[in-house]
Structures are given as C-alpha cells and as structure tokens.
Amino acid sequence: MPNPIDVVEAMLFATDVPLEAERIREVLDLENVAAARSLVEELIARYEAEPRGLAIVEVGGGYRMVTRPELAPWLVRLARARTKVRLSRPALETLAIIAYKQPVSRPELDAVRGVNSDAVLDNLLERRLVRIGGRKEAPGRPFLYETTREFLVAFGLRDLNDLPKVEGELVIPDLAAEAAAAAEHGQAETEQDPGPSGTDVPTRG
Amino acid sequence: MTEPTSEITPEAAAAGELRLRVGAFEGPLDLLLHLCRTEEIDLAALPVRTITDQYLAHLEAMEFRDLETAGAYLVMAATLIYLKSKLLVPPDETEEQLDDEALALKQELEERLREYARVKVQGTWLAQREAEQALVFGRLSSTLPPAEDVPLEDLSVHWLERSLKRLIEEQQRLRPRQVEPNPPSVLERMTEILTLLRDTWSLLFSSMAGGERKRSEIVVSLLAVLELCRQGKIRTQQTELFGDIVIERQPAVMGESEGAEAPSVQQEDSLGA
Numbered sequence: 107m108p109n110p111i112d113v114v115e116a117m118l119f120a121t122d123v124p125l126e127a128e129r130i131r132e133v134l135d136l137e138n139v140a141a142a143r144s145l146v147e148e149l150i151a152r153y154e155a156e157p158r159g160l161a162i163v164e165v166g167g168g169y170r171m172v173t174r175p176e177l178a179p180w181l182v183r184l185a186r187a188r189t190k191v192r193l194s195r196p197a198l199e200t201l202a203i204i205a206y207k208q209p210v211s212r213p214e215l216d217a218v219r220g221v222n223s224d225a226v227l228d229n230l231l232e233r234r235l236v237r238i239g240g241r242k243e244a245p246g247r248p249f250l251y252e253t254t255r256e257f258l259v260a261f262g263l264r265d266l267n268d269l270p271k272v273e274g275e276l277v278i279p280d281l282a283a284e285a286a287a288a289a290e291h292g293q294a295e296t297e298q299d300p301g302p303s304g305t306d307v308p309t310r311g
Numbered sequence: 312m313t314e315p316t317s318e319i320t321p322e323a324a325a326a327g328e329l330r331l332r333v334g335a336f337e338g339p340l341d342l343l344l345h346l347c348r349t350e351e352i353d354l355a356a357l358p359v360r361t362i363t364d365q366y367l368a369h370l371e372a373m374e375f376r377d378l379e380t381a382g383a384y385l386v387m388a389a390t391l392i393y394l395k396s397k398l399l400v401p402p403d404e405t406e407e408q409l410d411d412e413a414l415a416l417k418q419e420l421e422e423r424l425r426e427y428a429r430v431k432v433q434g435t436w437l438a439q440r441e442a443e444q445a446l447v448f449g450r451l452s453s454t455l456p457p458a459e460d461v462p463l464e465d466l467s468v469h470w471l472e473r474s475l476k477r478l479i480e481e482q483q484r485l486r487p488r489q490v491e492p493n494p495p496s497v498l499e500r501m502t503e504i505l506t507l508l509r510d511t512w513s514l515l516f517s518s519m520a521g522g523e524r525k526r527s528e529i530v531v532s533l534l535a536v537l538e539l540c541r542q543g544k545i546r547t548q549q550t551e552l553f554g555d556i557v558i559e560r561q562p563a564v565m566g567e568s569e570g571a572e573a574p575s576v577q578q579e580d581s582l583g584a
Contacts, residue, residue, distance in 0.1 A: 119450075120453060120454070120455050121450070121453050121455065122449075122450045122451060122452050122453035123453075163447070170449050171449065171450070172447045172448060172449040173447060173448040173449070174447075175443065175446035175447055176446075178445070178446035178447070178448070181448055192438075192441060192442070192445070193437075193438075193441060195337065195434065195438075196337050198434040198435075198437045198438050198441070199337070199430050199431060199433070199434035201434070201437060202430050202433035202434045202436075202437055203430055203433075205433075205437075206433060217423075218423075218426055218427065218430060219337065219338055219340065219427070219430070220338040220339045220340035220341070220383060220387070220423070220427070221337060221338030221339075221340075221380065221383050222379055222380075222383070231467075231469045234470075237467030237469060237470075238467045238468045238469055239467075249468075254467075259449075260441065260444060261437060261440040261441060261444060262440055262443060262444045262447070263440070269433075270433075270436055272429045272432055272433055
C-alpha cells in the first residue's frame with residue numbers, strides 16, 4: 107500500500123474538477139471525512155514547506171491542484187496568449203446579484219439593475235457561471251438562475267459563504283473601497299507582466 | 312479610508328458638472344448613482360430637485376442604441392419629474408415635503424439606489440477575485456476515463472437546449488445539399504400549356520405540376536393557368552372540392568360549343584355556393 111498522501115496527490119493531479127474530501131474518503135476507504143481532510147492538509151503543508159510550482163487550494167467545495175500565482179507570467183508566455191477573457195462590468199454586477207440573491211428570476215435581476223439583462227445573462231449561461239435552477243411560481247413562471255460550481259472555481263471561492271457581506275448602510279457607495287480595489291486590481295495586472303519583453307502584457311479595458 | 316475619497320472628489324469637482332460619460336452608463340440607476348457620487352450625496356436623503364435637473368441634463372446629451380434602453384431611462388426621468396412636481400405644489404418650500412405616496416416612491420427609489428450601489432461594490436469585489444484567479448492555472452480536462460454515469464446535477468436546461476441545437480445543426484450539415492434547377496417561369500409554363508392544348512382538348516392540372524410534385528412547380532403551374540384564364544385562352548373546371556382541375560382549350564370560334572359552355576359555368580357557380 108503506497109502512502110495515502112501520495113494517492114491524494116495523484117488524484118489531485120489527475121482530476122479536472124475540485125476533489126471533495128468525501129470522494130477522497132470514498133476512494134481511499136477512510137473512516138471519515140476528517141481523515142481525508144487531514145491527509146490533504148498534510149499534503150498542503152508539504153507543498154508549503156518546500157515551495158514548488160504547484161499549490162493546493164480549497165475551492166468550489168473541494169480541493170484543486172493549481173499553479174502558483176507568481177508563476178502566471180511564464181505560463182502566459184507559454185500559452186502565447188493574453189490571460190483569460192475577463193467579464194465586463196455589467197456581467198460582473200449581474201453575477202453579483204445572482205450570487206447574493208440566488209435563486210433569482212430575470213425580472214428581479216432587471217429590477218435591481220434598472221435595465222434589461224438578457225444579453226448579459228446569456229453570456230453568463232454560456233460560460234457556465236450560472237445555470238437555470240428552476241422556475242418561480244409567479245406569473246409567467248420565469249426561470250430562476252443560480253450560480254454554478256464553475257463560478258466558485260473561477261472566483262476562487264470555497265463556497266457561497268466566502269462572498270463578503272456588504273453592510274446594508276452605504277453612504278456614498280464606498281468610494282474608498284472601490285479605489286482600493288481598483289488599485290489592487292491594477293497591481294494584480296502589473297504583476298502579470300512577464301518581464302522586460304512585455305509582449306504578452308494584458309491590455310486594460 | 313478617507314484619503315482616497317478626498318483624492319477623488321476634487322478631481323471630479325474640477326472636471327465640472329458637465330463631465331459626460333455618454334454611453335458609458337449601464338442604465339438609469341448607474342447614471343443616478345454617478346450623479347450622487349460626483350455630488351457627494353447621501354443616498355438616504357436624495358435631493359430630488361437638484362438630482363432631477365442633473366439627470367435630465369444628462370439625458371439630453373445621451374444617444375440611445377435602442378428603444379428599450381431609452382425607455383428605461385425615460386421611466387426613471389418620469390419618476391424624478393413626478394417627485395419634483397410634488398415638491399413644487401406646497402407653498403412652503405423651505406422643506407422638501409412630500410405626500411405619503413410620493414414619499415413612498417422616493418424611499419423606494421433611494422432603496423433601489425442603495426441596493427444598486429451595493430451590487431456595484433460586490434461586482435468590484437468579484438472583478439478583483441477574477442483578476443487574482445486569472446493568475447492561477449489548473450487542469451481544464453482530465454485524461455482519466457470519463458465516469459460511467461453522467462452527473463446530472465451539474466446540467467442545466469440551457470445546456471441541454473444548446474446540445475440539442477448543435478446536434479440538429481450537425482445533422483443538417485451532414486445531409487448533401489440539393490442543387491435545385493431554376494423553376495420554370497410562368498410565361499414558359501403558359502406557352503407549354505397552350506402547346507399541349509393544341510393537340511388535345513383538355514388536360515389535368517395534376518399532369519402539369521411536374522412528376523416530382525415540387526412546390527415551386529405547382530405554384531408556377533397554377534399561376535400560369537390563372538393567367539391563361541384571365542386572358543380567356545383556356546377554361547378550367549374543378550368538379551369537386553380538392554379534385555383535379557381540368558384545363559380546356561377555349562374554343563376560338565363561338566358556335567355550337569357556346570351552348571355547352573353555359574351550363575358548365577352554372578355548375579361551377581352552384582358548386583361555389
């Protein structure tokens with residue numbers, strides 16, 4: 107019997123979806139989920155003790171093996187492409203509404219945004235970030251939308267509780283927070299610069 | 312916390328009130344929120360008068376891509392104007408006084424604005440997360456053999472519909488395309504009919520429509536027959552509903568055949584009634 111930690115590592119390497127602790131328990135025939143978790147934690151500790159190109163993160167209700175963020179510039183160079191296509195501001199806001207209010211119908215979305223959300227919603231469905239979760243028992247029985255596991259993975263969230271709570275009272279809608287976020291956003295983007303050559307620098311906007 | 316705010320505000324103020332972001336607004340709420348921000352307005356106490364004037368000034372400068380978007384902006388404009396009109400009614404203008412109905416409307420608007428502001432913050436947060444996650448690469452497909460059972464809980468109606476559409480499209484692409492010969496013209500078909508009628512007294516419409524019974528053939532034949540009827544070159548009879556149409560040559564010389572013609576017209580009339 108090989109070391110179970112090695113099995114966990116191999117499993118994380120081989121799968122393309124977040125690996126749940128429960129699946130690890132099942133495959134390794136462990137007593138309980140806690141045992142599976144401690145195996146993963148041990149593996150994570152190993153990775154952290156001796157940094158390498160990969161890291162193990164908890165996301166979308168499971169574990170995933172991913173590359174370390176600092177290495178992104180070289181991977182971008184490898185891919186000979188810009189980084190992933192980002193969502194537009196309307197798309198992000200629509201996604202935020204769905205994430206916080208789910209399940210939510212299109213009329214409700216439109217009401218919050220004050221505009222029609224058809225095209226934006228199609229885009230999100232196409233990217234599998236949201237899905238139709240059912241129908242609302244209201245006139246017209248509109249579809250209800252909810253976020254998917256892909257959403258959690260794409261945004262690096264363990265579960266929906268990872269979404270920050272935004273307090274009800276917002277006097278001048280957080281100019282400070284937004285400015286700070288914008289600054290970080292910019293920083294994150296400059297970090298992606300692969301260096302002097304700068305050929306694959308993601309362009310803004 | 313206050314530092315960035317104080318940095319941004321003079322900037323916005325210096326740019327002046329008429330700093331237009333035409334077309335950059337996502338909707339009426341976005342525009343309203345933008346106005347509130349540049350004016351440093353507390354969303355819990357919306358100054359209806361100022362904000363309405365500014366909103367309308369912006370609206371005039373905007374160009375709309377479609378009616379629906381324009382409609383959304385106009386609904387908001389109407390709400391604001393309504394609220395403002397309510398304010399103008401009472402003689403005492405020292406305080407912004409509104410009746411219950413208008414007050415409820417104003418509060419609803421303020422709540423919507425606050426909610427939208429919250430959504431904007433959440434959207435910004437998501438954008439930040441997205442940027443962070445863009446630096447992380449994981450496996451997108453696995454070389455493990457696929458599971459024998461499909462995890463149905465991850466599927467949505469949208470994807471089912473997409474897959475079905477794609478399948479149908481593929482099927483249609485696989486089928487060899489039929490190259491259709493040009494359908495004969497009505498004039499050609501008319502000449503054909505007359506040529507045929509030179510040798511025989513009558514012929515059936517079904518024999519005209521072509522062996523393959525293509526729709527275009529039938530249409531052209533029918534038009535040809537109708538045109539010939541109009542010109543008085545042929546006569547037609549249909550003895551029963553949906554029955555075959557008998558096409559006859561119109562006798563050039565009105566003689567003994569005239570008597571035979573009259574009853575047939577009568578017959579057709581009675582059928583029509």
